[in-house]
Amino acid sequence: MIVASFVAALMGSAPAHAFGGSDTRGEVQGDEVSASAHSSRIKVTQQSGPTGGRQGTVSPTDVNWKPPPCWYEPVFSPAQLKDFAENDGDGDVGLRDGWYGTRLWTDHFKDGKDATSIFTSPSTVKGYKDYNLGKNGYFWRGVAPDVTAIDDTSLCSRLMFWVDAGEVPDVPNAPTPKTLAEYAYDRIKVPSTEIEVRPQTRSTVNLPAWVWLDKGRFKEVRVRAELPDTGLWAETTAEPVALHLDPGTPDAVTQPPSGDCTINSDGSIGTPYTRGDADRTPPCGITYLRASNGGPYRLRASLTWRISWKGSDGSGGDLPDGTFPATRDMAVQEIQSVNR
Known part of the structure; x- marks a missing residue:
C-alpha cells in the first residue's frame, strides 16, 4: 500500500x-x-448573439x-x-x-x-x-x-x-447536461446596459426623461458547453425580457410606476424621444420631482435576462434570471420664473 x-x-x-x-x-x-x-x-463557445462592444456577465436574481x-x-x-x-x-x-x-x-x-x-x-x-x-x-x-x-x-x-x-x-x-448549463451561466457575455435618455445632459423638475434601448443591440445570447470524451453538452440561452429603473432618489416617479419597462415585440424597450414629446408621458422613463442640488442623481438601469437551457439528453429548464446593471449621472434643474 x-x-x-x-x-x-x-x-x-x-x-x-x-x-x-x-x-x-x-x-x-x-x-x-x-x-x-x-x-x-469543459469547453464553452458562443452560438448566437452580439460579439462586439462592451460586454459582461449577469448576476443571478436569486442570491442563494x-x-x-x-x-x-x-x-x-x-x-x-x-x-x-x-x-x-x-x-x-x-x-x-x-x-x-x-x-x-x-x-x-x-x-x-x-x-x-x-x-x-x-x-x-x-x-x-x-x-x-x-x-x-x-x-x-x-x-x-x-x-x-x-x-x-x-x-x-x-x-x-x-x-x-x-x-x-x-x-x-x-x-450531467444541467451541470454544464450551470457551469456556463457566468460565462455568458451579454451587452452592457447602455440606455438612451432624453434630455441627454440635464433634466428638468416635473418634466419626464425618456428612456429606451435600441432593438438591434439586445438580442438573445446562446452558449454551448461541452465536456470532451463524454458526449455531454448543454446550450444555455440568455434572453432580454425587461428593464428596471431606479431613479437614485425617492423624489421621483417612474413610468411605469413599478419601474419595470417590458420588452417590445421588435426587441426594443421603451420609445425613442422625438421633438414635441416633452409634455407627454413616456412608456419608459423618469420624472424627477426635486432638483439635484449638491450633485447629480445616480440613475441605475438594470436589464433582466431570462436564462434557460437544453441538454444532450433532451433535458432542459430554467435557471435564475440574471441582471446586468449600469448607472449614469442625472443632473436635474429647476426652472425659475420671474413675474413683473
Whole structure:
C-alpha cells in the first residue's frame, strides 16, 4: 500500500494549490491535460448573439443560487497518464490529494499497488496494472473551480478512477447536461446596459426623461458547453425580457410606476424621444420631482435576462434570471420664473 510516501506528500512540501487554491475561470480546452483539479476541460463557445462592444456577465436574481461546486470529468487516457506519471508526476490525483514524485503515480497506476486517501470513502483504492494500456477509456477525477467553497471534504474527492469510453460514471456528482448549463451561466457575455435618455445632459423638475434601448443591440445570447470524451453538452440561452429603473432618489416617479419597462415585440424597450414629446408621458422613463442640488442623481438601469437551457439528453429548464446593471449621472434643474 502507498501510505508513508502518500502522507508525506500530503503533509510535507506539497504546493498549496493541491489543497484549495482557487481558479474560478480555469478551463482546459479540448484534449489538453492539466495537473490541476481546479481546471476544467469543459469547453464553452458562443452560438448566437452580439460579439462586439462592451460586454459582461449577469448576476443571478436569486442570491442563494450557486453553480455546482464540483463534479467529475475525464482527465487522462492510459497513454496520457503513462506520459504524465513517468515524466512529470507532480499534480492532483484527487480534488484534495496531491501526489508529488513519479514513484507515487507509477506505484499505483503502473504497478498495481493500493493507495490511501484521508478525504474519501473507501479510503483504500486498489491499484491498476500498466495504466490500463490497451483499454478504451479514461481516468476521471473531481474538478472544482474553488475547493475552499466546499464544506464537505468528501465531495468529489475520490482518487482518480477508471471509466470505460462512452460511459459516464454512476457516482454522486457525476456530470450531467444541467451541470454544464450551470457551469456556463457566468460565462455568458451579454451587452452592457447602455440606455438612451432624453434630455441627454440635464433634466428638468416635473418634466419626464425618456428612456429606451435600441432593438438591434439586445438580442438573445446562446452558449454551448461541452465536456470532451463524454458526449455531454448543454446550450444555455440568455434572453432580454425587461428593464428596471431606479431613479437614485425617492423624489421621483417612474413610468411605469413599478419601474419595470417590458420588452417590445421588435426587441426594443421603451420609445425613442422625438421633438414635441416633452409634455407627454413616456412608456419608459423618469420624472424627477426635486432638483439635484449638491450633485447629480445616480440613475441605475438594470436589464433582466431570462436564462434557460437544453441538454444532450433532451433535458432542459430554467435557471435564475440574471441582471446586468449600469448607472449614469442625472443632473436635474429647476426652472425659475420671474413675474413683473
